Amino acid sequence: MVIERASLNFSIAMKITSSRYLGVLGVLISAIVLFWVFHTVDFNDISSTLKLLSIRHLTVVCVVYLLTIFMKAYRWRLTLPNHKSYLNSVVMGLAGNNVLPARGGELLQMEYFRFENKHQHRITIITSMATLKILDGICLVSLLYFSSKALLSVNSPNWLNAILVISLPMLLILLLLMVLLRWKGVLIRLYFSQFRAKFFVRLIHLLRNIEDALEFLHFNWQTLLIILMTYAIWCLESIMFITCLEAFHISDTFLLGIFTTCVVNFGIAAPSSPGYFGVFQAATMLALLPFNVSNEVAVSIGLIVNFFQFLPATLWGAVVFWQWQSKKILEI
Numbered sequence: 001m002v003i004e005r006a007s008l009n010f011s012i013a014m015k016i017t018s019s020r021y022l023g024v025l026g027v028l029i030s031a032i033v034l035f036w037v038f039h040t041v042d043f044n045d046i047s048s049t050l051k052l053l054s055i056r057h058l059t060v061v062c063v064v065y066l067l068t069i070f071m072k073a074y075r076w077r078l079t080l081p082n083h084k085s086y087l088n089s090v091v092m093g094l095a096g097n098n099v100l101p102a103r104g105g106e107l108l109q110m111e112y113f114r115f116e117n118k119h120q121h122r123i124t125i126i127t128s129m130a131t132l133k134i135l136d137g138i139c140l141v142s143l144l145y146f147s148s149k150a151l152l153s154v155n156s157p158n159w160l161n162a163i164l165v166i167s168l169p170m171l172l173i174l175l176l177l178m179v180l181l182r183w184k185g186v187l188i189r190l191y192f193s194q195f196r197a198k199f200f201v202r203l204i205h206l207l208r209n210i211e212d213a214l215e216f217l218h219f220n221w222q223t224l225l226i227i228l229m230t231y232a233i234w235c236l237e238s239i240m241f242i243t244c245l246e247a248f249h250i251s252d253t254f255l256l257g258i259f260t261t262c263v264v265n266f267g268i269a270a271p272s273s274p275g276y277f278g279v280f281q282a283a284t285m286l287a288l289l290p291f292n293v294s295n296e297v298a299v300s301i302g303l304i305v306n307f308f309q310f311l312p313a314t315l316w317g318a319v320v321f322w323q324w325q326s327k328k329i330l331e332i
Helices: 002-039 043-050 055-079 086-099 105-116 122-151 158-192 198-213 221-247 253-267 279-291 295-331
Strands: none
Touching: 002 279, 043 295, 055 086, 055 122, 055 221, 055 295, 086 105, 086 295, 105 122, 105 295, 122 158, 122 198, 122 221, 122 253, 158 198, 158 253, 221 253, 221 295, 253 279, 253 295, 279 295
16 A cells, blocks of 8 residues: 555656646747737737627537537546546546646546545546547547548648657557557566566556556447547537538538547647647647638637637536535545
8 A cells, every 4th residue: 555655646746747847838839829820810800700600609619518528428437437426527627727737637637536436546547547548549640630631632731741640650559558458467467576676566556557447448339339439529529610610601611620620639739828728729720721711710710619618617617626625625
């Protein structure tokens, strides 16, 4: 127990330290990107462009995003069953990313889930979350590839090729590592058990908790359902961009919405300020640039989608956070 706690405290300390540096870097990147974005657009045109969006469009964007939150919570329940507070934990993660730099919401999501499920080890929780992130990445890469091939049969931008060439091998390596630990984890732990150094004892405990998080992986219908849900989540989220594109009468809205969703999510994977403000709009501009969409329209779409991903989750997260702190006070 002492070894597990020491290993956990070390990993959390490293996470917090790295988050501080990434937070500073993210704010700096966002400041530079914001200067570039708003230096290339006309604010008057953005204001008039935003007026083209009706209440119906804004309602669809908001409702669709809320639906994706429920789907993400149910998918997590399938990967790490027999726990509670999946929905509020996901909300805490999203809200945390909106107000904390360097994706600090991931740590907040883990801590909230651990508070509600005290028997579960934090390493298992964070591994479960990371596994879903890997599945999300593979899904986004495949959607980006097929949508780009349909929209850009020739002359793909260099930045698009770079995303595909860099991200796909990295994600496949992580997937293979995940599969290796799932089916060969016991053998790996048996091998390391012959060493008595504290490092290997800690490593064995770490591997055991990682295996617990990967227990859901089987060649069965449940794993297939998790994969299909991952694609459904991102296709549903694409409707936010599709709705905005239709409001501005842009052609090929379905494929272009999926393409833009993928590019934006790879864009905000880079260090940025809380809420991804600036980087989100720049990624939207970059995605729509090859299709002759004006910068003002692209920034307007980025602002609307970013806003409706920020506001509902942040308000909901604030309520959950207040309830969480109230429970902690009562326990004391």
